[in-house]
Amino acid sequence: xxxxxxxxxxxxxxxxxxxxxxxxxxxxxxxxxxxxxxxxxxxxxxxxxxxxxxxxxxxxxxxxxxxxxxxxxxxxxxxxxxxxxxxxxxxxxxxxxxxxxxxxxxxxxxxxxxxxxxxxxxxxxxxxxxxxxxxxxxxxxxxxxxxxxxxxxxxxxxxxxxxxxxxxxxxxxxxxxxxxxxxxxxxxxxxxxxxxxxxxxxxxxxxxxxxxxxxxxxxxxxxxxxxxxxxxxxxxxxxxxxxxxxxxxxxxxxxxxxxxxxxxxxxxxxxxxxxx
Numbered sequence: 001x002x003x004x005x006x007x008x009x010x011x012x013x014x015x016x017x018x019x020x021x022x023x024x025x026x027x028x029x030x031x032x033x034x035x036x037x038x039x040x041x042x043x044x045x046x047x048x049x050x051x052x053x054x055x056x057x058x059x060x061x062x063x064x065x066x067x068x069x070x071x072x073x074x075x076x077x078x079x080x081x082x083x084x085x086x087x088x089x090x091x092x093x094x095x096x097x098x099x100x101x102x103x104x105x106x107x108x109x110x111x112x113x114x115x116x117x118x119x120x121x122x123x124x125x126x127x128x129x130x131x132x133x134x135x136x137x138x139x140x141x142x143x144x145x146x147x148x149x150x151x152x153x154x155x156x157x158x159x160x161x162x163x164x165x166x167x168x169x170x171x172x173x174x175x176x177x178x179x180x181x182x183x184x185x186x187x188x189x190x191x192x193x194x195x196x197x198x199x200x201x202x203x204x205x206x207x208x209x210x211x212x213x214x215x216x217x218x219x220x221x222x223x224x225x226x227x228x229x230x231x232x233x234x235x236x237x238x239x240x241x242x243x244x245x246x247x248x249x250x251x252x253x254x255x256x257x258x259x260x261x262x263x264x265x266x267x268x269x270x271x272x273x274x275x276x
Contacts, residue, residue, distance in 0.1 A: 105131060107155075107253050109252075110124050117184040118162050119159040120148065122155070122156055123255070124153070126150045139252065142222050144253055155255075159247065160180070160182060162182060163183070166180065169210050171192075172207065172219075174201075176201075178194045179193050188246075188247075192237075201237065206221065207222045207224065207239070208220055224244075225239055228240075
């Protein structure tokens with residue numbers, strides 16, 4: 001306590017000056033609107049800057065939650081898109097009951113290989129979430145691959161960057177179909193083979209899924225035509241397709257769960273057995 005008194009006595013002149021300065025500034029601000037507005041403006045500027053920085057930190061911390069919400073919303077919209085009714089046909093009983101022919105399972109890539117000839121992707125969703133073999137996997141930009149194996153909590157996917165991958169695809173504007181494969185050369189390109197030479201194709205045309213299988217609905221984006229070749233000794237084109245997706249940078253994905261999948265597979269098996 002004695003030290004405090006000694007400090008006040010030693011600095012009495014300075015403390016008195018600061019006190020009088022504070023009183024004079026207060027009286028000036030209160031009696032003059034201009035000075036008062038300037039002080040308020042400065043205070044708002046300082047507090048606004050602080051609040052803005054605090055808000056930026058909060059926004060950064062909340063990015064993950066907001067991103068997860070966007071992924072779920074995107075999945076809901078894709079499900080609605082896949083299930084939109086064909087207005088040229090009469091509604092079938094399931095659509096009247098509200099049973100959707102396709103649903104979306106949201107998942108995340110936890111491992112992605114793209115530097116071999118047979119690349120696979122691992123997802124953090126499995127049998128518990130309803131994932132099954134031969135389900136299609138996509139993201140917001142286009143197709144990713146097809147589910148190969150599943151465990152309780154995980155699943156592996158045959159990437160479209162796999163030389164054993166074959167997916168039904170077509171030219172969007174003309175509906176000419178082909179088989180989508182990969183030649184093992186570039187992670188940014190795949191090939192659409194066996195497209196008839198009667199097809200009208202130009203560089204930049206969009207390639208989408210053909211819908212002639214139970215794996216992918218029709219019309220999901222794949223990429224654009226980059227180069228067109230004539231397959232030797234045939235009447236077919238081979239089209240080099242530039243992917244919409246960057247297959248080396250994958251995050252959230254959507255697994256397509258088709259309600260009619262099992263029924264169609266069983267029907268196709270029965271047809272093959274009869275042919276044999």
